[in-house]
Amino acid sequence: MIKRISILILALIATSAYAQKNKKQPLPYLQVDKAINAISAVMIHDVVNPPAASRYYAYVTMGAYNLVSLNNKDIVPVNNFIKSYNQDNQISIPQDKYDHSIAAMYCILETGKQMLPSGYMIQEDEDKYIVLLKESGINDEVIKQSIAAATEMAAKVIKYSKSDNYGKLSGRLRYSPIKGGKNWFPTPPMYMEAVEPNWKTIRPMFIDSSNQFIPVRPATFSTDSTSEFYKEAMAVYKVSKNMSVEQNMIANFWDCNPFAVTTSGHMMIGFKKISPGGHWMNIVGIVVKKAGLSFDRSIQVATLVAMTEMDAFITCWDEKYRSNGIRPETFINKYIDIKWTPLLQTPPFPEYPSGHAVLSNSSAGVLSYLLGDKFAFTDDSEIPYGVGPRDFKSFKQAAEEASLSRFYGGIHFKDAIVNGNQQGRDVAAAAVKKLKAAGVNPLTY
The missing domain is CATH 1.10.606.20 (Vanadium-containing Chloroperoxidase; domain 2)
Structure with missing residues (x-):
């Protein structure tokens, strides 16, 4: 009886520990809102109009999603629900060489840096993020490979974005108010x-x-x-x-x-x-x-x-x-x-x-x-x-x-x-x- 109670207590402790692990605040370098806020700040600076802003949010998060789905079988791949998405999401960096969470965070910043009119401003956010990773004890090689993975994925998403007709808008007839x-x-x-x-x-x-x-x-x-x-x-x-x-x-x-x-x-x-x-x-x-x-x-x-x-x-x-x-x-x-x-x-x-x-x-x-x-x-x-x-x-x-x-x-x-x-x-x-x-x-x- 004592043995069975001990096992039950251990199980409860393990369950509680698991719950706490999943409920705790994210690590300082894995706070999704920080990366998105960096994107928002540049869009505010650029006075990006509402429709265009929604487009940028969709693409900067898509690359991060792809990196997560590559490394987590519970996250359904994008092409399973977006019929126009037929990109090859495989990247050249072996999964055991990079941290997909770090790569996903960096990918949000990198995609925004390349897509937004004043994207160059995000370079400062990327530099600060690398400093934060090092201060958090992340291995330099892991940082390097994670950035490489992020950059590859950002390129794939940007390539996909270029086929959505956005580049053709300036060539269409302007609106003439009546x-x-x-x-x-x-x-x-x-x-x-x-x-x-x-x-x-x-x-x-x-x-x-x-x-x-x-x-x-x-x-x-x-x-x-x-x-x-x-x-x-x-x-x-x-x-x-x-x-x-x-x-x-x-x-x-x-x-x-x-x-x-x-x-x-x-x-x-x-x-x-x-x-x-x-x-x-x-x-x-x-x-x-x-x-x-x-x-x-x-x-x-x-x-x-x-x-x-x-x-x-x-x-x-x-x-x-x-x-x-x-x-x-x-x-x-x-x-x-x-x-x-x-x-x-x-x-x-x-x-x-x-x-x-x-x-x-x-x-x-x-x-x-x-x-x-x-x-x-x-x-x-x-x-x-x-x-x-x-x-x-x-x-x-x-x-x-x-x-x-x-x-x-x-x-x-x-x-x-x-x-x-x-x-x-x-x-x-x-x-x-x-x-x-x-x-x-x-x-x-």
Whole structure:
């Protein structure tokens, strides 16, 4: 009996030790959020627009994912769920010569360094990372071989990225705004030209085409005060006139406008902020730590969310330039109140549907599949911009708040949010369907 109890106690101790090992904070040199934050910092510096930012996040994480899947049979290879991905992921460095986790971290940085306009800035992050590895007692030869593995994989991913039609965008017809009527027209204070009018031509990841999930038609444009469209505009106007403290905070917390500027006399001052996709990637960094996920699983979550974000913007932008909807600011200034200004600065692209709605619901859908639909977390993504933190009981709740923030901010009509929510859920459902078919299951933690 004593022997059996001793064995049971040892088993419990072993189980407890295993649980603690998997729940402890990641090693200083294996914190996924640090590498992603380095990428985000350069994109903020470059004022990368939201669709393009989602593309960069997808590719910088893809190489890391490939290195993890090569070394962990539990991580399903990319080509099992991304039909366009047919790259040979084998690298020349023997697996016993490098540390795949270190290689994956370095690959995120190296891919960003080579792809981003100001990628040269990431050299400093790479140099600091090598110093950190040495301070952590990692063998010089392992560091050398891990960097070589990362560089090889980054080259493969960059080669794949060059076939997604991004390089052809500059050769396509530019967008010519049409003033008057239902059409979108540049808005104050900078009256910037339309952002990425041809983004629908970018090759998607999970979805089959940019127009796979066309949302229902928005309210028909009308200046008749009894029309549905006019009522939509009045709803935006009224909420701005009776804004609660909480509504104001929600709007500012989810602003995420890389193009924000303010005027001071004859000067215009720009405020660089994280993109909507960057905000959700930061949420990924928060929740994988809270869940105590292993490094490999953390990379998996980050990559799958990033790929979904890329698809969200492709399908959203497809509709934006199809419906070419007028922004509330333009309509209200012309037909309701010439002096009215929205709480948030209106982004430079058509109104319908809400990009925040599509992006947030697609990201939340995949996160809910992987980590559960009741995962509570505290989002501190906007603290650097003077807002937050905010607590959420689920990813769905966060997505709903992010979507509604655009109504409070005065930059979207309600139907752009409601129907954008559905489009985002559809994108997530398509991604989850392919992940299930490939054998990517919900995570345990």
